[in-house]
Amino acid sequence: MACLVRLIDGSFDPAAQLAAFSAAHAQAGGIASFIGQVRAGANEHGDVDALELQHYAPLTLPGMEALAAAAQTRWPLEGLLIIHRTGQMRPGDPIVLVAAAARHRRDAFAAAEFAMDHLKSDSWFWKREKAGGEWRWVEPREQDFADIRRWA
């Protein structure tokens, strides 16, 4: 199975990535995917002007690769793609793309959701937002822990 995991510091084009992934997996009946983007809007401190994702190189990419391997073990997939940004982003910028190709739709959906839940609350990223002119670190949300417990 083709498995592509990338951690990138620059911008990327999720639609183009997904098009290439779909073309590479013509034998799969379907591709479930998730695109996460910097939400345009305000947090409790005002309009969010920027978002930064920090990582720790010795852990972050190896952790994502282990996550992809776990998803492959769990569902019969034809392909899996995980692309995650780091660095500074602006509202509307893509942060993450997960795509899972499988013969059966439910496997593709489950693998994509599994990967997203683990990227959110079990991967080595730290996020801060700039709102009202000031940077503030974002604390993990209880919902993210609830999401990941489903897969235990």
Added chain:
Amino acid sequence: MACLVRLIDGSFDPAAQLAAFSAAHAQAGGIASFIGQVRAGANEHGDVDALELQHYAPLTLPGMEALAAAAQTRWPLEGLLIIHRTGQMRPGDPIVLVAAAARHRRDAFAAAEFAMDHLKSDSWFWKREKAGGEWRWVEPREQDFADIRRWA
């Protein structure tokens, strides 16, 4: 909420559609999607050379619109896109694109999966495949009924 439902007889570009949808929903944190494509490969009669999807105009599009409305009622969505092809297709051609934009990831995934399950087994499409030089109608799969019962 913006809701776009299309039934089209020609080919379409799922990645371009998804890019436009993502750009139109910058206020959403994420977009879950599913791309269904004609599987390259064989059925029990040999290599599948072509697939045809038949619809019945007075029912098919209204049924898809009712499905989109049901998904909107069920989850807080920022946007929902359903594009379904009809007519003759070749292996690798896209058949269906469903995309759901929501503030919360799980709502987006659930709505996309709900829409796909209903398009598969509760929408007015009839599918036939050409393999070994002969067209054969595809019967519904028991798995598709099991999938849709989850939402009852």
Added chain:
Amino acid sequence: MTLRLVFLGRLEDAAGVAEREIAVAGSLDAIMAALEPELSAALSDARIKLAVNGILVTDLASLTLRDGDELAFLPPVSGG
């Protein structure tokens, strides 16, 4: 009166055509009696649904047909 019959999916193969017109008295029984026995049998499968002028029929017993109505015979779907 004249009715238009539409055959979807594998019923098109059973009928040999996607659509045809039929001149009959206005009941489903009369239609079935006027068709070839193999086609009537195929259309009588309990899983086949009927739409009249694009509206799904939920109560066959109270069905009333009018001249020019379009009857669509809908076998189990297999989409996406």
Added chain:
Amino acid sequence: MTLRLVFLGRLEDAAGVAEREIAVAGSLDAIMAALEPELSAALSDARIKLAVNGILVTDLASLTLRDGDELAFLPPVSGG
């Protein structure tokens, strides 16, 4: 010996820098004692994990540090 300390997320704010070198005897207690009390307190939060040379430490009690080791202090993550 000299160790390299890496502060991730909000610990970077607490430390005032993303990384620094420190010359101390080779135990975690010695490091904590050598740092500013506010920073030591922030690093002592039970939710903070430690990686040495890119490997997550699961058993702090048996931790042995060597000259040149990189210690990363990892607060709770908030990704995607």
